[in-house]
Amino acid sequence: MGDKFNHIVEKVLSSVDFDVDGVVFEVTNDNLKSQMGANRKFHRWQIAFKENKDKAQVKVLSVTPQVGRTGKITPVAELEPTLLSGATIVRATGHHYGLVKEQGLGAGSVIELTRSGLVIPKINQVLKSAPVDIPASCPSCGEILEWESDFLMCLNHANCPAQVIGKMEYFFKILANNDGFGVATIEKLYAHGVRKVSQIYALNADDLSVMGFGEKTSVNLVNQLRRSSSEKIEDWRFLAAFGVVRMGTGNCENLLKSYELNTIFDLNLEQVSDIDGFAELTAKMIISGLRSIKSEFDLLSQYRFNLELTPLKKKLPDFSHSLGGKKIIFTGKMNSPREEMKKHAKSIGIQVVSSVSAKTDYLVIGEKVGKKKIESAEKLGVEILNELDYLALIK
């Protein structure tokens, strides 16, 4: 039905020789018409279909692979120039190479483009396929590419020039408090042996001049570096700038709400996956990602970035438990370690107090509790539980 509908609309639109922005459909059967009737605003038997001008069918001239900082290869399609919502589009990217393989995104194919806020729009779908060209090796380093589900990847993360350059560029982009470290500068630094952000921070103006930067530019770049480390910056932004997979700004902030920056490298899998919002796979990737950036993190820490620490989220007691908010005293020798019992009680919202008063709800008694203590509690109307009663109650 959908295909037929599109076909009908196309046919109508192409049968007139003036610009129209849509088609109106009407029920032509008079009986049906009178049955459908009308409300105050419109006839129910008539509907307008507006052609979406923010969409266009575009012919692909060629597809070239582009290597991202994580090693993901992205198909970039050069297009027949197309006017789309006021801008002429000449290039679009596909989400992954699976699109090329599955849908036939090749030279001569026709794609559908939708208006988006991006400078380079994304390809929605391939309408007419063409023979495709899937690169066997990385266009940047020559490494044989591997498929990871729909993604074609260069796994030479440490030495692939495109990835090394992309990572350094990403750091300054995420920090967002400096100028001058765009791709052109980073590529020039790379050509002179710079491979890590920590090496960039170690440069002085003379080093930069030797690399071929102008005198003024060299001084300016060094000033930008100083500024980027002295200006106040959120710790989650700094951490996200390292570009670990699954450690974008949102996840970094979430992590640092639970643990301080100087403790995160010691976290274990359980601690990270216990944080709300982190599934186990994400937690695993965070742990291994943190391990991979540890030495670079330590090197950069020498430059004393002015980090604003994320306030730790206070763990609120869970008052959904039936004993939440109740005041309880533990006394006497228990079978379970007393400290453990107290800790658990607090975790479910119980207030553990140390002396009996009329406001106390329960006195939990172990062995060898003085008669006097029990009597005074009874007098105040405090309910008395033995350890087993209590354990049954909190279950």
Ligand SMILES: [Zn+2]
């Ligand atoms: Zn590569």
